[in-house]
Amino acid sequence: MKYKSQKVAYWFFALCMLLFALQIVYGFIMGFARIGMDGLHEFIPFNTARAVHTNLLVVWLLTGFMGAAYYIIPEEAQRELVSVKWAYIQLISLALVGVVAIVGYHFNHWEGRKFLEIPRELDYLVVANVLLFLGIILATLYKGKRRTTTALVLTMGLVFAALLYLPGMIWFDSQVTDSFFRWWVVHLWVEGVWELIMGGILAFLLIKITGIDREIIEKWLYVIVGLTFLSGILGTGHHYYYIGVNKIWLIVGGVFSALEPLAFLAMALFAVYMYRKGGRNHPNKLALFWTIGAAIVSFIGAGLLGFAHTLPQTNIYTHGTLVTAMHGHYAFWGAYAMIVLAIISYSLPNMTGRKRYDHVNGHMAFWFSNIGILGMVVAMGVAGVVQVYLERRLKMDFMVAQEEVKIHFVVMLLCAALFTLGIAMYIYEFIKHGKPTDEALEET
């Protein structure tokens, strides 16, 4: 049984596709600048391109999480959303705030705090928007027929994500303190509460796709999010090693962040095991690919590649180099981009009634994008290791080392082209599915 109000999710996902496409454009602007082709410097200097690239990433992922919640919560709570009208208003206002912020970045209007570039006055609008979103979700849950663990974990993730935005809005005179609390947002999001959101979506998808008993899936969901917080909260210390705070973080951050991969490992094992054990042969193979893929790639990108530079002894050399950029790409892709693409792949045929789930385009989208980004990550990783060696061991000048790694960015751009082809096919398939209909939702 499906609910008509789930249709709202479609429009959130459509906005995701648009913002994701734009994100990639700005990625190319930076990639080309790095190989000396910076013809756009006058209008879109590197710092503008970077702020737009990373902010669009965060915004399209959050839009995807919201869409996921609007799709999942009615089904879990077994009732329609309390207000569809307000959900659309929330979507439009979210898009407006996003557009204003992005346009502002082209006119030197921002706050140069990595990942939190949105100016303070717009922050208040973001807060209002998120409160509206949470209001709709919480009211629906409250009035719903059941309260499942999956819905609870997903909602808890969303509520905590909103609360954790606040420390990033406090004003500090000291760069050190500013940076300290900036990590309460950035780290505790991606290595904390967003994992709850990911876990909630993953559990929902596994229940639907594998047909395994909810009680079993949800028990392991608690174990996974338990591991996440147990390691991730104190793991924040891995950003405090070298920014001018007490040495105690070298030990605390080192030990606990080294445990963080366990949560991702648990997620990967859980997904693969449930899939193997599951009796149901769900026809939506693409959703399965993206779901299992997210669980595995997040373990590699966040777990393994994160571990590779998280010990203080290593991080002293890699801190703030292309090694970090390499990890950032694969972790964000595996954990959050792929889980959003998974819920879209699962829900789209249900909302539109077009069962294109085994179309060859969809499979090519999966493989091209995954092979493409793996190539990008390897290229960036090689560049990063070379940079660390030349600059930090041999003490070469920054730009001398950068000249040496230019060639790896040529390779990176070639792989990025393959990646982009994959994403273009994904978006093409999205469009081909057509619009959502009430009839389609009633049927399934």
Add this chain to the structure above:
Amino acid sequence: MLSKSQARSFFLGGTVVTFMIFIGLTIYSMAPSNDQSNHENITEGVIRGKHLWETNNCMGCHTLLGEGGYYAPELTKVIDRKGEGMIRAILQSPVPWQPNGRKMVAYGMSDADADAMIEFFKWIGEIDLNGFDRVVSPLAKDRVPRQEED
């Protein structure tokens, strides 16, 4: 076998305990006696410099304390490496500074703004970074002996 309610207790318990420790450690490292940043030296000029650093999103290209973009050099010890005069020239230049072909935005800063930036960088340069400052950039004092050896 583990039951669902045991799993839930593990989640809630672990979260509450680690979060309390995290708050405790935060208070500990923010205590004035554990300050490594010479907090008392943060003058009006330093604050103004930080403001300029943010409103121009310098961090979009450069790293500072190892945080930021990877397109342009780390600036933690920049005064040490380049000297005040050079920095002033770069910040006040009306055309993009591009020593190696990679362009910086031309800020054309006023004297007062350039002063504030320099004060900010001086304060940053004095912070005790638990050893990172000796690794992060080829410091003048680390390089000179090497060059003399050649």
